[in-house]
Amino acid sequence: MCSSRSLTAELPVEILLRVVDYLDSVADILHLQQTCKLFDNLIDKSTDVWRSYLRRQCAQHELFTPSYNELTSPSDFKEAATASFRFVKAHGRGATLDYMSTSYHKLELSYPPMDAKWRPVPVPLDATAIWIVPGGRYLITLGSHWLSVWDLKEIPVPTLLLRFPIKHCLFLLYAKVVDDQTIRILYEVEVDNTNPAFAGDTKYEYVWLDLKLSKQKQWSARITSQISLSLPVQFVPFKLSLLREKIVIVFEDRRGFSSGISFLWDHVSNRYTCWRADLPDLANLSQVILRDDYILYLCHIKGIYGVKVPSTNHQVMSDECINLWPILSPVQPDFYTRNDPSNIGGDFALMRLTRSAGFRIQTIDDKSFNYEFCQKQVNGEPMIHRYHFSLNAEDPSKSVLKPLDSLAFRGPNPDLTTLYDLSGKIYEICDSSIPMAVIWTNKQQASISLLPSLADTMSKDVSNPKTEVKLVPWGEYVHAPPGLTEKYSLCPASGMFAVLWYDEDGRWEIDSSSGTGVNIYYPI
Numbered sequence: 001m002c003s004s005r006s007l008t009a010e011l012p013v014e015i016l017l018r019v020v021d022y023l024d025s026v027a028d029i030l031h032l033q034q035t036c037k038l039f040d041n042l043i044d045k046s047t048d049v050w051r052s053y054l055r056r057q058c059a060q061h062e063l064f065t066p067s068y069n070e071l072t073s074p075s076d077f078k079e080a081a082t083a084s085f086r087f088v089k090a091h092g093r094g095a096t097l098d099y100m101s102t103s104y105h106k107l108e109l110s111y112p113p114m115d116a117k118w119r120p121v122p123v124p125l126d127a128t129a130i131w132i133v134p135g136g137r138y139l140i141t142l143g144s145h146w147l148s149v150w151d152l153k154e155i156p157v158p159t160l161l162l163r164f165p166i167k168h169c170l171f172l173l174y175a176k177v178v179d180d181q182t183i184r185i186l187y188e189v190e191v192d193n194t195n196p197a198f199a200g201d202t203k204y205e206y207v208w209l210d211l212k213l214s215k216q217k218q219w220s221a222r223i224t225s226q227i228s229l230s231l232p233v234q235f236v237p238f239k240l241s242l243l244r245e246k247i248v249i250v251f252e253d254r255r256g257f258s259s260g261i262s263f264l265w266d267h268v269s270n271r272y273t274c275w276r277a278d279l280p281d282l283a284n285l286s287q288v289i290l291r292d293d294y295i296l297y298l299c300h301i302k303g304i305y306g307v308k309v310p311s312t313n314h315q316v317m318s319d320e321c322i323n324l325w326p327i328l329s330p331v332q333p334d335f336y337t338r339n340d341p342s343n344i345g346g347d348f349a350l351m352r353l354t355r356s357a358g359f360r361i362q363t364i365d366d367k368s369f370n371y372e373f374c375q376k377q378v379n380g381e382p383m384i385h386r387y388h389f390s391l392n393a394e395d396p397s398k399s400v401l402k403p404l405d406s407l408a409f410r411g412p413n414p415d416l417t418t419l420y421d422l423s424g425k426i427y428e429i430c431d432s433s434i435p436m437a438v439i440w441t442n443k444q445q446a447s448i449s450l451l452p453s454l455a456d457t458m459s460k461d462v463s464n465p466k467t468e469v470k471l472v473p474w475g476e477y478v479h480a481p482p483g484l485t486e487k488y489s490l491c492p493a494s495g496m497f498a499v500l501w502y503d504e505d506g507r508w509e510i511d512s513s514s515g516t517g518v519n520i521y522y523p524i
Helices: 013-021 026-035 037-044 047-061 074-081 083-096 454-459
Strands: 105-107 129-132 138-142 146-151 159-165 169-177 182-189 201-213 219-232 235-243 246-253 261-266 271-277 285-290 294-299 303-308 321-323 335-338 359-363 368-376 382-390 400-410 421-428 436-441 445-451 466-470 472-476 484-491 496-502 508-513
Touching (some): 026 037, 037 047, 074 083, 083 472, 129 496, 146 201, 201 235, 271 303, 445 496
Parallel strands (some): 219 321, 400 466
Antiparallel strands (some): 105 508, 138 146, 146 159, 201 219, 261 271, 303 335, 359 368, 368 382, 382 400, 445 472
């Protein structure tokens, strides 16, 4: 520990605080506290240090800043700023202590009686989808009739802040913090396709809405855009990608007779277009990526096909159900970048389950990015393969697709074939050399794995290394529900993890693990 009589002690407090401001991570700040008594006293008593660092986290990781509006003391701000760091440490202990399972609080959400005057008692939560707003304080649920916003500050008694009437939510497709006051949501509506008007066709409906939190702490909701589509019955939604105001959805032909339908919608101008991409390997499609210049179709064995983003030349009319089939036109890919499957090594057969493909893009610069996808191997074991794609803007045909590594997952149970859902959500972790977390679930347990840094992988001399990653149990469902509904949400910024499931009575409940107290993750 450095002496308080050193030259450092003679510097003004303002200068010392500027030194702390230059530190990049919570680990660096904590290390400075441990090695220098002067800084330890200064940092521990400074609201400004932790508030400044928390603001930086909010900006870098799109956290909802109102989650922290009621913090006042240095210890409050420190606890919030270090929550993600403690989440990673808790996972590390669970991985080393024989895959120690975490403990958790149980929340049974129900609507209060005063919120439904015709009901004398609270009613069970109506939910088909959940989302923890990044920051960990607020939870959003969508169901057959209502969108609800809950305040989780007072666990285990959450407060219902808003109920907004919606059409029946089938899937929550997208949720994002836009700014300090706005959260944007896209969901698919459950449509009654038994209507004779849709004979031979299937109708799909999508709704955008904005949630607002005013300066007076009042929540409100507003539908900003919606669209209805009609397609032949053999086409089903398969993959989607969003970029600012645009979304592209690929509808798969279940018969395998065509390459499917691609639909592009600008929900701000409310214009759209659609086409049939002539891709020989669409049956192997693992993801679609919408960029400013190209729409990229990632086929897990063959490589990447690129189609230039077309103009949205059709206007959405009010209350119109758009029949896409008559306006389809075939489109040839503008370039193809080949992948050599031998580079990835051994078993590479994707067990193709529509909602079992995990995916995330990490941008490197304007022209290149890393990506990965989850899969189950032939023997049932889960793996993640990671790639680097560099787009050559002058000649896209010379773009380079390079395998980076393969991650094999190991858990307390050597038989991982029961892990039947690979999360489509790969979460970015605040302030950590471990950049992402992945959720894995089976019928009675959720597990979380933390992925090694892609930057470290790219710096290695070994081509396509294989790495073992540990699964840590992160909550068991005490009622042993008959089937997990694949509804879960993780906020690595706070360590909050929620799972939505049916109990034996068919009632929706939520189990939640709070990362604000590290002792609930592992035995002290």
